[in-house]
Amino acid sequence: MIKQKTMLKLSRYVLYDIVRSKVILAYTAFLFLVSFSLFNMEENSSKAILSLLNIILIVVPLISMIFTTIHYYNSYEFIELMLSQPMSRRKILLSEYGGVSLSLLSSFLIGVGIPVLLYSPDSIGFSLLFTGISLTLVFTSLAFLTSVKARDKARGIGFALLLWFYFALIYDGLILLILFNFSDYPLEKTTLVLSALNPIDLGRISIMLKMDVSALMGYTGALYKDFFGSGSGILFTVGIMLLWIIFPLWWALRIFKKKDL
């Protein structure tokens, strides 16, 4: 009970520090403007969701990673100060994670959540929100891992950008390469597994299949729709996303516990 209390207190200070930095306010405003204008420009709300999805898949991971990395290095002093207090390293890192992810999440929920609730409060809208929330948490967690591992700010941000490049751009290229080269073989199951190895792809697929566009994807699309539409498919998506959130954070904690500060 007491432990949770001090962690909440710490998170509150982290949150307070972040809100004052104004970057988070700019991020919220950006998401809000983009969502609102897309819903107003497109007559068909599902078309708007599709455009919004493409923006979210690029912007949310990028901002989450860069913001988290910069925040981590900027709060190095705070972490140092806390370490000289009766405060365990686990608690310090987790409350940092709590503060950062909470502020990024509330940005997303205000910036995208409100417009979606106003214009498209259906299952597609909600799965868009789910994707955005998971991606925020996943990439915050990944950024904690890279910043704990990297020795200085420049390396940290470099690592973060590299990871983002990989997940957002390079990975898709690799998949296309595989699909072209092995197009003679049945690859449906393989691609299913491959999609789980990239949270961005997983998010994209789980939403696309809820839309009409999935009809354009032929046999593979039908198979996917069968899988992702079912209860076990949803569980699969949620489970894999959770793994993507927990595993990097757990790894970061392990490194952080042994680190000299």
Next chain:
Amino acid sequence: MIRIEHINKKFRKLVALDDINAQFDKGQVISLIGPNGSGKTTLIKSILGMVKADSGKIFFNDELINGDPSYRSQIGYMPQIGRYPDNMKVGQLFKMLKNIRNVSEDKVDEELIDKFGLKQIFDKSMRTLSGGTRQKVSAALAFLFNPDVLILDEPTAGLDPLSSEILKEKILKEKGKNKLILITSHILSDLDELTTHIMYLQEGKLEFFKEIDQLREETGELKLGKAIARIMKGEKFNSEWIDGMFVVGEKKDEKNPSLPSE
């Protein structure tokens, strides 16, 4: 109170601590001295758990420090270079720490806050503070929770003479309360009136750990600095560092070579 057993620490190839053993008890004021890079700060940070030693054990009140951070509630630490969140105001910093530690207002020792006049700058942000003022904040924080153990890393470096005196008086006062105080400093004259024990580190090795009276007896010198210098030369340590410290002191003597004898 604090027992250190066979502590080793390497930073890549550099040996920072080489098989250090020591026992510190209540009522002692221990001066950790040695040239730059001799491992003083590393030793202090190992005690605080900020640096993880490669091997060896550290006990606090006979309990191994390993994971459980609660023992740090009894330690007040003043770092060499105090670094604090830039956006935070001085007042907020104190408030936050009290809040996190869950200590009620009447149990807090705010003597240094008053004497350093920190209340007047409570609404300034940490970013705008000068190095010396930061040191004052660090000192006030170290004493704030009335800890049993005080660890002060170069406490008087960067403080003006007046504040330095205030801090020394405070240390003396706490010494009287039977506390364990660990100080590192290069300004040996500062330590003269405070110290009970001397711990000398060089290149990560513990060269000696002696009571100050014993040291004075062995060397026949009353001044701490000279006593150490004598030991260094007798035992043939690398005494360049200690010689360096004396250049200033001796020049002072030359200026008024013959004071009227009493």
